[in-house]
Amino acid sequence: MKIIDAQVHIWSQTVTPTSGLHRKVAKFTAEEVLAEMDEAGVDAALIHPPRGWDPDSNALAIEAVRNYPDRFAIMGNFALENPDDRKLIHGWRKQPGMMGLRWPLLLEEQQKWLYDGSLDWLWPAAEQEGLPLAMMGGLFLPKFREIAERHPGLKMILDHCGLNRHGRDAEAFVHLDELLALAQLPNVAVKATGAPHYSTEPYPFCNIHDGLHRIFDAFGPKRMFWGTDITRMPCSYRQCVTFFTEELPWLKGADLEDVMGRALCDWIGWDYASVRGRAW
Template sequence: MKIIDAQVHIWSQTVIPPGGGHRQVPSLSAEELLAEMAEAGVDAGLIHPPASWDPTSNALAIEAAKKYPDRFAIMGQFPPENPDNVRLIPGWRRQPGMMGLRWALLYGEQPRMIVDGRLDWIWPAAEREGVPVSLQAGVFLKKFRWIAERHPALTLIIDHCGLKVLTKDADALEHLDELLALARLPNVAVKATGAPAYSTQPYPYRNLHEPLHRIYDAFGPDRFFWGTDITRMPCTWRQCITFFTEELPWLAGHPRELEKVMGRGLAKWIGWDYAF
């Protein structure tokens, strides 16, 4: 079974220290990440450029995808605050390795801009050009529903299980029912990335088994994608894998569904022509 991590980062500089609990290192190269992937048994990774601390990370990701086209693809970004950047969306996917767009929208004015509509120029342009968009929507689920309903041909992904960012245990599940209701929209999928960071319990994070099961049951194996955000995980990359492949009784032992969750479903959703 091929394994694709739905969210990894590389960076070459740190204008500010990496946030969100990420490794406090000045750089992390594609080669360093590949070495860790080899040790863990990860075949490929979907790079999310961390522009909040490295403004050059989008170009760095493109260079990595050009150098290692069978190992990396990208959910890239540009500054969403500037409506003039709408000109970048046509042809966006013609860049090496570029699959779509991704923003966390956690910084500066961004949380207010997404809610009050100042970023609404992005969604019709991405829909028109067939560019998938991934968002850390757990902090603005009502607005995310508005986007998904008004742009039904826009391929959308909710990051980090759709749970409440930077919280743990029961606090992280505060909006779970609202997330599950989004499964009725066929253009919405969920990346089950960063799951271990939502628990204060040790591996295998038993308090997350039932909520992850509910998300999986709602969205199904074609719209539920494993991944890590490995540079801020409290466990090893290998444990992030076995958490899904061995510890979740409703998924382990179901090879076809597991293959979709661990990479095939993601590749199909974003149009990544990956050789399985």
């Protein structure tokens, strides 16, 4: 079984991360994340360039793919506020390792773009180019659903389990029913990244098992992708892995293989056979 992390960040700027609980370090290189991946038994990872604190992170991700083509792929981005950058979406996949697009839209001023028409061009353009698109949709589930319904050919991914980013324990699952209803749309998937962050309990985070099980039952193994966002996790990388591979009794066999990497590759068009495997 190959284990593929659906979200990691690397960066090189001297400013430290401005987002959430990410490690406050000036840089986090491809080589550093690879060392942690190797220790944890992770074969490959999908890089999400953190443009919010490193404007050059897209180029850094492409360099990582060139140096380690069997270990990395990318969900990239560009400056949505710059109309001149819109043309970049055409031929986006021609860049090394580029699988799709991702904008978290964490800030209130960025979320306004969803409602004022600023992004109305983006959804049909990504749909036409066949580019999967990931967002922190748990912050705006009704709008996320509206976009997915209007563009059924656009593969959309809910970041970080689609849960309430600002809550932990039961508060993280306050809109779970609304999230599960999105599973009715075949073009919507869930990235089960950052799950340990939602629990204040120690490993194995038993109080969020039921919620994760309900998400799995709704979306199924083909539309639920394990991952970490490791630079803000409250536990070790290896524990992020074993949380899913050893602690969830309902996740076994072919379903486990799908959730731990195969389904992600199928969804975004990453050649599973090209990912470096290891002897288990």
